[in-house]
Every structure is written in C-alpha cells, then in structure tokens.
Amino acid sequence: MTKLEYIKERMSDKKLREDLLKVVPDVDALIPQSENEFSDIQKFGLYPADQCVPFVTKQGTPFYQLDNMSMVPKGDTANYLRYGDFVFRQIEILYNMARMDNAEAHHWLKDNLFQGCRVDARKKTEYKSKFKGCERTDWKSIQVEWMKYCLNLKYRCNALFRKDLFDCKVKQPVEDATNTKYVSNLFWGAALVEVDGKKYYFGCNVLGKLLKELRENKGKLKYELPEDMHLLGKPIISNN
Numbered sequence: 359m360t361k362l363e364y365i366k367e368r369m370s371d372k373k374l375r376e377d378l379l380k381v382v383p384d385v386d387a388l389i390p391q392s393e394n395e396f397s398d399i400q401k402f403g404l405y406p407a408d409q410c411v412p413f414v415t416k417q418g419t420p421f422y423q424l425d426n427m428s429m430v431p432k433g434d435t436a437n438y439l440r441y442g443d444f445v446f447r448q449i450e451i452l453y454n455m456a457r458m459d460n461a462e463a464h465h466w467l468k469d470n471l472f473q474g475c476r477v478d479a480r481k482k483t484e485y486k487s488k489f490k491g492c493e494r495t496d497w498k499s500i501q502v503e504w505m506k507y508c509l510n511l512k513y514r515c516n517a518l519f520r521k522d523l524f525d526c527k528v529k530q531p532v533e534d535a536t537n538t539k540y541v542s543n544l545f546w547g548a549a550l551v552e553v554d555g556k557k558y559y560f561g562c563n564v565l566g567k568l569l570k571e572l573r574e575n576k577g578k579l580k581y582e583l584p585e586d587m588h589l590l591g592k593p594i595i596s597n598n
Contacts, residue, residue, distance in 0.1 A: 361393060361404045364553050368560065369402065377541035383498045388545075388562060399502065399567050407550060407557035410566075411526040412534035423522040424531055424569060426450045426508075426546075430516060437516045442595060444468060449512045454482060456504045460492035461591035468590070496584065502564060506581035509568055510597050513577035523573050531569040532559045 359367075368374065369389050378385045388402050396403030413421035415428065422428050430437045430447040439446050446452070446468075455464045466488070470481050486493075494500070512519050523531075533547030543549070548561030572579055580598065587594045 359554065361396075361553065361558075362390065364404065365389065365402050365560070374544070378545060381498065381542045381545045397567070399564055400562060402544075402560070402562050403548075404551075404553060404558040404560055405530055405532065405548065405563065407559060409529055410532045410559050411529045412532045412550075412559070413522075414534050421522045421526065421531070423516065423519040424526075425533065426453060426565065428519075430518065434518075437518050439512060439515045441511065442590070442592075444590065449508050450482075452511065453505060453508045454485065455589055456587065457486070457494065457497055457501075458489045458492040459494045459586075459588070460489060461588070463489035463492050464590045500584060500587075502568075503581045503583055505565070505568060506579035507583065507594075507597060509572050510577060510579055510581075513572060514597070520577075523569060526569075526573065530563075531566040532563055533565045534559075535561060 366389060369385070375385050378388065382388065382400075388400060390396055390398070390401045390403060393403075395401045396405070411421055413419065413424045415425045416422065417429070427448065427450050430439065432447070439449060439452070441452055451467060455467050458464065458467075463485070467485050470485070513523070534550070535543035535547035536549045538547070538549075544561040546562070546565045548559035548563040548566070551558055551560045568579065583594060589595075
C-alpha cells in the first residue's frame with residue numbers, strides 16, 4: 359500500500375469524516391494528491407517517526423511547552439503571556455477567545471478558563487455552550503490564521519517555549535494524538551501508525567507544521583485576519 363492509498367483509505371472512514379467536519383468546512387480539501395503536499399499546512403500526511411519530535415499535554419514531559427495547553431509555571435512571571443493588559447499563563451485561552459464575536463464572551467473566558475494550577479477542559483466546553491450563538495460564522499476558515507497570531511505572541515513572551523522549539527533541532531514537531539479522542543486531534547496533531555513495517559505520524563499536524571515554520575522564521579508567522587475581528591471589545595493588536 360502506498361502512503362497516498364493509506365491516507366485515502368483512512369479518510370474514507372465515516373466517523374473520522376464526521377469528526378473533521380466539526381473542525382473544517384471541507385474534509386476532502388485535506389486529502390493530498392501527491393506526497394509533495396504532505397508538508398502543506400492543511401493537508402494530511404505521513405511523517406517518518408524518526409524525523410519527528412512528539413509532544414503531549416502533560417507537565418514534565420519532553421517539549422511540553424510546545425503544546426497549546428501547556429502552562430507557564432506559576433510564579434515564573436518573566437515568561438507569562440501578555441496581550442495588552444491581560445496577563446495569562448496558557449496560549450489556549452487567547453486562541454479560544456477569538457472563536458466568539460462577543461466582548462462579554464471574551465471577558466467570561468478571561469475570568470474563568472485555565473487560570474489555575476491545572477487545565478479545566480470543562481470550562482472550555484461550558485464557554486462554547488454558553489456563547490454558542492456568538493460563534494463567528496467564519497471560524498473554521500480563520501482558525502489557522504488566528505493560531506499563527508497566537509504562536510507569534512507565545513514566541514515573543516515565553517523563553518521556555520522558545521527553548522523547547524529550538525531544542526527540536528531540524529526535526530518536525532508533532533502534537534502526538536496517538537492516545538487522544540477529541541475530534542480535532544488529527545487536524546492539529548498526528549497519531550503514530552505503522553505502514554508496511556515502518557512507523558509514521560498520520561494526520562494534518564497543523565500545529566506541528568506551524569511550529570516548524572515559526573522556528574525557521576525565528577518567531578514570525580505571517581497571518582491574515584478579518585478587519586472586523588475584535589478582542590475584549592477592542593480591535594486586534596497587530597503583531598505582524
């Protein structure tokens with residue numbers, strides 16, 4: 359079985375396609391037509407495991423700070439993240455804020471999500487439910503651009519993140535989705551598989567690809583966001 363055949367076979371799975379439709383507007387657009395497209399930001403691929411650096415959401419594991427859910431250690435104020443006068447410890451809070459086009463929603467998230475010593479994923483679910491009517495209709499199409507914005511900010515603020523990023527050397531970072539079940543796991547990350555006796559990471563690995571580009575460009579990811587985007591009641595602070 360070729361790599362492209364493997365991907366197309368996996369992408370024919372009804373459950374996987376249903377999950378991905380909750381994340382992207384067009385599942386078929388994620389399917390590569392050649393191996394050259396494996397490196398495209400929003401294409402599925404098979405990435406040789408020995409050329410990858412996997413990371414997971416668990417404190418104390420290698421390259422933990424690469425994960426969007428990673429927390430800056432409490433009290434390590436030099437590495438806290440800063441957006442205007444909002445100071446926080448985890449980039450996921452900023453990423454999720456922009457999902458809703460509503461200042462009240464942004465302030466609720468600012469006051470309730472991920473500010474303690476551990477991640478409380480239930481609060482993110484509550485946020486999506488509480489402000490469901492405020493979700494941006496274009497969210498699926500702008501989420502990657504917003505992630506670029508968030509990674510630029512994280513690179514600028516967090517030296518722990520920069521260290522983990524450059525400690526990967528030239529290898530491909532991979533958000534390891536092997537033991538996860540959330541619907542976006544194979545979009546943002548990739549899972550370890552075996553194809554014809556060789557180990558690969560299978561997925562879009564969007565976050566990992568963005569991290570590699572961020573490393574190569576030394577903290578500068580170009581992004582394009584809608585002019586009407588606001589956060590906490592004010593226009594987005596440019597970091598392009």
